[in-house]
Amino acid sequence: MTGSSRSKLVTWGLIVGALSIWEVGVRVGNMPPYLLPAPSLILHTLVQNFSTYLQASLITFGEALLGLLIGTCVGILIAVLVTFWPGLEHGVMSLAILVKSTPLVAIAPLLTIWLGFGWQPKVIITALVTFFPVLVNVLVGLQTITPSLLDLFHAWQANRWELLWHLRLPHSLPYVFAALKVSTPLALIGAIVAEWTGASGGLGRLMWLAYTNLNLPHLFAAIFILAAAGMLLYQGTTQAEKRLVFWYTSS
Template identity: 80%
Template sequence: MLGTLAAWEAGVYFWHVPVYLLPPPSLILRTLIQNAPVYLHASLVTFGEALLGLCLGTCIGICIAVLVTFWPTLEHGVMSLAILVKSTPLVAIAPLLTIWLGFGWQPKVVITALVTFFPVLINVLVGLQTIDASLLDLFRSWRASRWEFLWHLRLPHSLPYIFAALKVSTPLALIGAIVAEWTGASGGLGRQMWLAYTNLNLPHLFAAIFILAAAGILLYWLTTQVEQRLAFWYLSSQ
C-alpha cells in the first residue's frame, strides 16, 4: 500500500500531472487534515445510513430465507421478486425514493437495504437448506418442532453463510448510501463527492474516496473478527 502511494506521488511529480486530473496523495492528506471536521460529520452521516440499511437488509434477507425454508412453495415467487429488485439499477430507484421519502435519511437506508438483502438472502437460504440428512433424521427422532429445527440446527449451520454474505454486503452498504446521497442529500460523503465533482475539486473528491476505502477495509476486518468469535465452535467441528 505504501509503495503504491509512493509511486503515485512520484508519478504525479515527475510527469507534472495537473491537480484537476490526479492530485498527489500528499495533497489529498493535507485536504483531509484541513477539512477534518467537515469529513468527520459527513462520514458519520453516511456510515449511519449504511449501517442502518445493512441491518435492515440483513434482517429482511434472513426472515425471507426462513419463510422460504418453512414453506418451500414460496421459493419461486419470492426469488423471482428478489431477482427483479436486484436487477433494477440503483440510479433508477434512488431518485424515485428521494421524491417519495424526501432528502432525509429514509431513502438512503431503503436503498442500502435493497442493495444488501439479496446476498444475505441467497447465502442464508443455502445455509438453511443444505443440512446433512443424518442430522435431520436425528432431530426427527427426537420429535423436534419446526422452531427447534431452526434454532438448534439450521441457524447454527448457517452462521458461516451469514458471515460470508456480510463480507459481501458490508462494502455494498457503503456504495448504496453513497449512490442514494448523489440523488439528493443535505449531508454525507456522497454530497461532498458530488460537490467536489461539480467544482472539479479532485483533492476533496479523492479525500472522500480514501475515507470510504478505509471504512470498507475496517468494516470487513470487523466482520471477520466477529465471525471468528461467534462461529469458531461451529467451524472447529467441521
C-alpha cells in the same frame, strides 16, 4: 512473527508501496491536481477539512449501517419463511431477482422525490442493495443440512421451530458472515449512490460537489475515507466470524 502479523505487514506494505508509486508518478509526470492529485495533497486536504469530513462520514456511515441492519434482517426473515414453506421459493426468488436487477440510479431519484432529502431514501436504497446476498446465502445455509443430523433431530421428534433454532440457524451462521462480507461494502456504495441523487449532508454530497467543481483533492479525500471504512468493516466482520463461528473457522 505469527502468520497474522506477517499478513498485516504484507497488507500495509502493499498499501504504502502503491501510494508511494502514485506519489512519485504524479510528481515525475507533473500532473495537475484537477486531473490526478498526489496522495500527500489528498491527505493534506483531509486534515485541513477534518471536521467537515467527520460530520459527513457520521451521516453516511449511519445510513449505511442502518440500511445494512434492515437488509440483513429482511433477508434472514425471508429465508426462514421460504425454508418453512418451500412452495414460496420460486415466487420470492423471482421478486428478489427483479429488485436486485433494477438499477439503483433509477430507484434513488424516485425515493428522493417521494420521501425528500432526509435519511429515509438512503436507508431504503442500502437495504435493497444488501438484502439479496443475505437472502441467497442464508437460504443455502438453512437448506443444506447434513442428512444424518436431520435424521437425528427427527428421531428426537423435534418440531420445525426446534430444528430451526438448534440446527438450521447455527448451521447457517458461516453463510450469514459470508453474506455480510459482501453486503458490508455494498452498504457504503448504496448510501453514496443515494446521496448523489439528493442529500443535505454526507460523503456522497461532498463528492458530488467536489466533482462538479473539478476539486479532485476533496473528491479523493472522500474516496480514501470510504476505502478505509470498507477495509475496517470487512476486518471487523472477519473477526466477529472467528469469535462467533469458532467451530467452523477453526476446522
